[in-house]
Amino acid sequence: MDYRQKLQAYLDQEIRVIQSLDLDAVNSVMNVLEEARLSNRHIFICGNGGSAATASHYCCDFNKGVSETQEQKYHFECLNDNIPTMMAVANDISYDEIFRFPLRNKMTPSDILIGISGSGNSRNVVNAMEYAKSIGGTTIAIVGYSGGRLREIADHCIHVQIDHMQIAEDLHMILDHMMMSVLSQQ
Numbered sequence: 001m002d003y004r005q006k007l008q009a010y011l012d013q014e015i016r017v018i019q020s021l022d023l024d025a026v027n028s029v030m031n032v033l034e035e036a037r038l039s040n041r042h043i044f045i046c047g048n049g050g051s052a053a054t055a056s057h058y059c060c061d062f063n064k065g066v067s068e069t070q071e072q073k074y075h076f077e078c079l080n081d082n083i084p085t086m087m088a089v090a091n092d093i094s095y096d097e098i099f100r101f102p103l104r105n106k107m108t109p110s111d112i113l114i115g116i117s118g119s120g121n122s123r124n125v126v127n128a129m130e131y132a133k134s135i136g137g138t139t140i141a142i143v144g145y146s147g148g149r150l151r152e153i154a155d156h157c158i159h160v161q162i163d164h165m166q167i168a169e170d171l172h173m174i175l176d177h178m179m180m181s182v183l184s185q186q
Helices: 004-019 023-038 050-069 083-092 100-106 123-134 148-153 165-183
Strands: 043-046 076-078 112-117 138-143 156-159
Touching (some): 004 165, 023 050, 023 112, 023 138, 023 156, 023 165, 043 050, 043 123, 050 076, 050 112, 083 100, 112 148, 123 148, 138 148, 138 165
Parallel strands (some): 043 076, 043 112, 112 138, 138 156
């Protein structure tokens, strides 16, 4: 089998989406994150499936990668990394509450929540964002497709405009590495 034509079509589509990124939105989010670092605020992040892996990766890259070169450190916490708590909440309450529940115990109005969702409609991420907004927290959505509910309610949004989950998720990781690379060089 010769897959090269299909591989090239995937790459061509990815390149078009990369070139369409709204750098003003990315810059805005970076400024919110840097302001949080400099004022010692907590940043919570969450997602499902591939977006959960991306959320964990952001947490690592900012807590270690960026913070390694900064006197004041980032305080990222990935809500989907505590599997026992997630499973207890899912089992005893509802899967839709797995991110909101820990935020009720930890988040203050000065903190930030980043919700990552390909569709922008993951109910548990939406619930967490609605809670963060209800207490006066700052919210950031990183989404694909139409952006869904998260795009509608977030204070800041980076929208990867494509109806293709893998390319949206690819770009969510590119955004992490792009922001981390720039911020770690300051």
